[in-house]
Amino acid sequence: MRNIVKHDGTIVVDAWQVLEHPAEGDSLALPEGPCLVPAELWLAGREHFVGNEQVGLWLDSHEEPELIADHIHQLPLIAVNFPKFSDGRGYSSARLLRERFGYRGELRAIGDVLLDQLQFMKRCGFDSYALRPDKDISKAPRCLNFFSNAYQAATDNDEPLFRRRGEFPVAATA
Template sequence: MPDLITLDGSIRNDDWAVVPRPADGDSLAVPEGQRSLIPADLWLAGHEHYAGREDIGVWFDSHEEPEVLAGKVNELPVIAVNFPKFSDGRGYSIARLLRERFGYNNELRAIGDVLLDQLQFMKRCGFDTFALREDKDITKAAKCLNFFSQGYQAATDTDEPLFRRRAS
């Protein structure tokens, strides 16, 4: 299994399998006995079957809207957001919406084309675990999570912008 980086910079084994979206006409194949992340819309379509299961989480692609899970997000132990390429920033917005608008409080994971220089920005948007792209050095991740000592703007990790923090 690949490794994950956590918010404190530690590395842990990833025991969740990302189940790809089935081709048109095919059914979803969830591996038996394996914690699995399935496409969010398919989880919603099979909600009566998947509800309450701690071994099933979901993943969003960057073009999908998290609103589809409004009111149900905290039923999920893990939500992953796929970054199909490092230059696609829509996943940052999905993370902020899940945390701030929909109140998601469980594990929020960044998957896909995740690079070291993105980690601190992903953290500020609400991600708390990160699956780095395979060709990146995971041992450098802890330093990248806290590269800057302060952020100027408010985010999920602070409610006030820097100018207000300095004034108080």
């Protein structure tokens, strides 16, 4: 089993197995223990998966979170795949899952996840990270909190820095 990084910087053993799409003509075989099923397959067989705390799903970068919006509160874990580090669609997916759809379970970044992305992923709502295998996971805790302040509002703080500093108070509405 490989290790993952949690949002607080702890490194833990990853009990969740990511299942790939089965080959043409094959059916999905669930392993023993927790697993993440491709979103389209979870949706196709959701009557078998709902209520099973051992089955979560993963969204590929081209899949919109709206696909699973009606079911997110039935999922113990949702992972978002980053097929390559330069594909930023997963950041938007995380924000939508947290802010628009209210997902409060574990949200994990998988795929081509690099150390320099961790703090930005955390700000978008991810709370666990499966680093690319060739990256040094022992550096991850520092990377999660590399900057002490962020200018923009995000899921971790809904006020921009200028409002937090008190220079531009919010005007009262009538």
